[in-house]
Amino acid sequence: MPKYITKQRKILTEYLSEHPDESLSANQIAEALESKISKSAVYRNLADMEAEGKVRKTAQGSGREVYYQYTDNEHCRGHLHMSCKKCGKTYHMEDSIAELLVEGLSEKENFSIDKSETVLYGICGECNKEVEE
Amino acid sequence: MPKYITKQRKILTEYLSEHPDESLSANQIAEALESKISKSAVYRNLADMEAEGKVRKTAQGSGREVYYQYTDNEHCRGHLHMSCKKCGKTYHMEDSIAELLVEGLSEKENFSIDKSETVLYGICGECNKEVEE
DNA sequence: CTAGTTGCAAAGAGTTTGCATGGCG
DNA sequence: CGCCATGCAAACTCTTTGCAACTAG
Numbered sequence: 001m002p003k004y005i006t007k008q009r010k011i012l013t014e015y016l017s018e019h020p021d022e023s024l025s026a027n028q029i030a031e032a033l034e035s036k037i038s039k040s041a042v043y044r045n046l047a048d049m050e051a052e053g054k055v056r057k058t059a060q061g062s063g064r065e066v067y068y069q070y071t072d073n074e075h076c077r078g079h080l081h082m083s084c085k086k087c088g089k090t091y092h093m094e095d096s097i098a099e100l101l102v103e104g105l106s107e108k109e110n111f112s113i114d115k116s117e118t119v120l121y122g123i124c125g126e127c128n129k130e131v132e133e
Numbered sequence: 134m135p136k137y138i139t140k141q142r143k144i145l146t147e148y149l150s151e152h153p154d155e156s157l158s159a160n161q162i163a164e165a166l167e168s169k170i171s172k173s174a175v176y177r178n179l180a181d182m183e184a185e186g187k188v189r190k191t192a193q194g195s196g197r198e199v200y201y202q203y204t205d206n207e208h209c210r211g212h213l214h215m216s217c218k219k220c221g222k223t224y225h226m227e228d229s230i231a232e233l234l235v236e237g238l239s240e241k242e243n244f245s246i247d248k249s250e251t252v253l254y255g256i257c258g259e260c261n262k263e264v265e266e
Numbered sequence: 267c268t269a270g271t272t273g274c275a276a277a278g279a280g281t282t283t284g285c286a287t288g289g290c291g
Numbered sequence: 292c293g294c295c296a297t298g299c300a301a302a303c304t305c306t307t308t309g310c311a312a313c314t315a316g
Contacts, residue, residue: 004270004315027305038273043306045271082244091244097237104230110258111215111224121250125243137290137295160280171298176281178296 001048008037012045016055016068021090023058023066023083058083058119080115084124091124134181141170145178149188149201154223156191156199156216191216191252213248217257224257 002009015033024032030042037045046067049055055067068090080093080101098115105111135142148166157165163175170178179200182188188200201223213226213234231248238244 002270006271006315008272025305040274040307041272047307082238082242082246084244085247085250091242093238094241097234097241100237101230101234104233105215105226105253105255108227108230109215109224110261111217111253111255112261113215113253113255114218117218117254118252120238120244120246120253122238122244122246128243128245135296139290139296141297158280173282173299174297180282 001051008041011036023088025066082120086127134184141174144169156221158199215253219260
């Protein structure tokens with residue numbers, strides 16, 4: 001969608017690739033880069049990047065929308081994602097499990113899941129550990 | 134959370150139970166009931182109902198938050214939900230598949246999924262059919 | 267040079283809040 | 292009758308848009 005590679009776009013891309021597994025709102029990103037990119041440029045670029053499939057837009061449990069980087073990123077494509085409600089980190093689901101799910105849904109419910117838009121919520125291993133301690 | 138059962142609350146509950154499987158935004162609901170409940174009452178009641186677990190708040194793919202009824206509702210509790218990106222309907226996942234997923238994630242990834250907050254996105258059987266025709 | 271992109275500020279959309287009035291129990 | 296909930300409007304937050312200035316190619 002964009003035709004020029006601008007300085008701002010580079011900064012944004014760089015910032016996102018430095019925070020690959022965090023869920024960040026457009027506003028958070030805009031504020032973090034406040035001195036370097038205007039808010040409107042952040043919004044416009046995120047929208048472009050979403051259209052290009054370089055970034056995914058999801059919602060965090062209770063609140064506002066969030067974005068996070070994903071394309072260009074090694075193991076993201078074609079994987080299902082899980083987000084920890086506690087620490088906010090994103091995880092990639094093991095293929096064997098994802099396969100079972102995708103096939104099961106397809107065969108038994110005739111539902112074709114969209115891997116890139118689906119995010120499972122729960123508590124990750126790390127955070128589960130903490131609770132038990 | 135609420136201490137009184139008001140006329141408005143009844144109307145809202147009734148409206149939601151009449152639209153059990155649709156994803157409705159707070160605004161849509163408020164507009165549909167415009168003549169009967171004020172916008173602020175809709176928002177306040179939805180927030181209360183969410184706290185009580187009578188309603189779930191989720192996000193539809195690209196956009197804003199949505200709500201939909203779920204407690205009091207027979208087969209909702211303890212089930213994973215799937216939402217069709219095309220028609221917007223909500224489906225309940227068959228137990229056998231859900232079990233596999235929940236156990237698989239727990240054992241292999243140590244991730245405990247939150248069934249009530251997770252919604253899988255994709256295309257449902259009905260809509261898949263249409264595409265093929 | 268020329269069109270796409272930025273920055274700013276103003277406009278929108280959705281949601282929240284303060285306060286007086288009204289209604290449930 | 293007392294307290295909670297409602298309604299309205301104003302306040303907020305997040306996001307989008309118009310337009311002149313800037314800049315990548």
